[in-house]
Amino acid sequence: MIIDFRSDTVTKPGKEMLKAMAEAPVGDDVFNEDPSINSLESKAAEMFGMEAAIFCPSGTMTNQIAIKCHTQPGDEVICDTSSHIYQYEGGGIAFNSAASVKLLTGHRGRITAKQVADSINADDVHKAHTSLVCLENTSNRGGGSCYDMDEILNIKQVCKENDLKFHLDGARLFNALIAKKQDAKQYGKEFDSISICLSKSLGCPVGSLLLGDKNFIKKARRIRKAFGGGMRQAGYLAAAGIYALDHNIDRLTTDHEWALVIAENLIKKDFVTEVMPVETNIIIFSVNEPYTPSSLVARFKEDNILSYAISPTQVRLVMHLDISPAMVDKTIEVINKL
Ligand SMILES: *Cc1c(COP(=O)(O)O)cnc(C)c1O
Numbered sequence: 169m170i171i172d173f174r175s176d177t178v179t180k181p182g183k184e185m186l187k188a189m190a191e192a193p194v195g196d197d198v199f200n201e202d203p204s205i206n207s208l209e210s211k212a213a214e215m216f217g218m219e220a221a222i223f224c225p226s227g228t229m230t231n232q233i234a235i236k237c238h239t240q241p242g243d244e245v246i247c248d249t250s251s252h253i254y255q256y257e258g259g260g261i262a263f264n265s266a267a268s269v270k271l272l273t274g275h276r277g278r279i280t281a282k283q284v285a286d287s288i289n290a291d292d293v294h295k296a297h298t299s300l301v302c303l304e305n306t307s308n309r310g311g312g313s314c315y316d317m318d319e320i321l322n323i324k325q326v327c328k329e330n331d332l333k334f335h336l337d338g339a340r341l342f343n344a345l346i347a348k349k350q351d352a353k354q355y356g357k358e359f360d361s362i363s364i365c366l367s368k369s370l371g372c373p374v375g376s377l378l379l380g381d382k383n384f385i386k387k388a389r390r391i392r393k394a395f396g397g398g399m400r401q402a403g404y405l406a407a408a409g410i411y412a413l414d415h416n417i418d419r420l421t422t423d424h425e426w427a428l429v430i431a432e433n434l435i436k437k438d439f440v441t442e443v444m445p446v447e448t449n450i451i452i453f454s455v456n457e458p459y460t461p462s463s464l465v466a467r468f469k470e471d472n473i474l475s476y477a478i479s480p481t482q483v484r485l486v487m488h489l490d491i492s493p494a495m496v497d498k499t500i501e502v503i504n505k506l
Contacts, residue, residue, distance in 0.1 A: 176488035192407035204403030216356030220385035230363035241266035244296035250309035277307025281322035312450030423449035423487035
């Protein structure tokens with residue numbers, strides 16, 4: 169038994185999901201003729217109370233399309249310093265949109281309305297034109313931390329007053345919705361665009377969705393084509409997405425419970441100096457002697473537990489659909505004997 173906590177992207181589609189995929193009606197999506205993709209897009213748009221959606225191969229693509237849609241070359245994007253759009257998308261903001269970035273140091277990945285207001289450039293020819301604010305919820309490097317709706321509303325107000333677009337990298341938004349008991353439609357109301365990943369904790373093999381109003385999604389469709397993301401009979405993948413939205417959201421509470429239990433056992437160990445507060449399915453903890461992050465990862469591996477050293481001081485464990493109660497028990501047993 170291999171226990172793979174490296175990421176929630178490692179899940180493989182189960183029997184039922186595969187059946188839904190095999191039976192999917194398909195067509196050419198570049199012609200808008202794939203019934204499964206069309207139905208996934210309208211289902212997701214409806215969940216968030218937004219006008220339209222577009223299915224893409226990855227969350228990197230949905231984020232990058234959104235940034236491209238919302239900015240002009242030379243504009244500036246405001247985001248947290250740890251955000252995926254800046255750290256883990258291959259320099260895509262500069263590469264795809266020729267935009268610069270104003271990095272804010274938030275609290276576990278979360279920035280505040282005051283920080284945003286203070287970082288908007290003056291209307292001055294010397295300065296880049298600030299045009300977009302991006303939030304990440306949950307925050308990956310924040311250990312799966314979630315925003316309070318109040319702060320989102322405050323940031324939205326700053327965006328409104330300053331004519332800034334507001335994008336959400338919601339790769340793990342469903343984890344936040346479940347953990348904070350928030351309403352998807354409220355997110356749809358506050359943001360100009362939302363990216364959600366189906367291939368993370370929802371268990372799909374491939375796929376992300378970008379949501380927005382009709383004009384935005386029309387523009388996104390043009391940019392997706394230019395980025396090489398126009399797919400043909402990808403309804404087989406969309407069917408997995410429909411299955412996941414119907415079956416794999418409510419169970420996220422289980423992932424969150426497992427993360428808490430494992431974290432409680434980690435914090436008791438002398439070599440664990442800090443565990444970031446566990447809010448969702450991610451555990452990030454700091455490691456001290458006799459271990460280093462990489463030696464602890466190697467030690468876990470001897471017991472078939474796969475983890476990830478995310479920094480010179482930290483190890484990350486991520487819960488997901490393919491973890492079983494027996495795997496959690498085994499992990500706790502291993503931690504306790506270290
Ligand atoms: C995984 C992830 C993405 C998108 O990643 P892809 O691998 O390109 O689908 C975007 N944002 C965050 C916060 C992520 O964790």
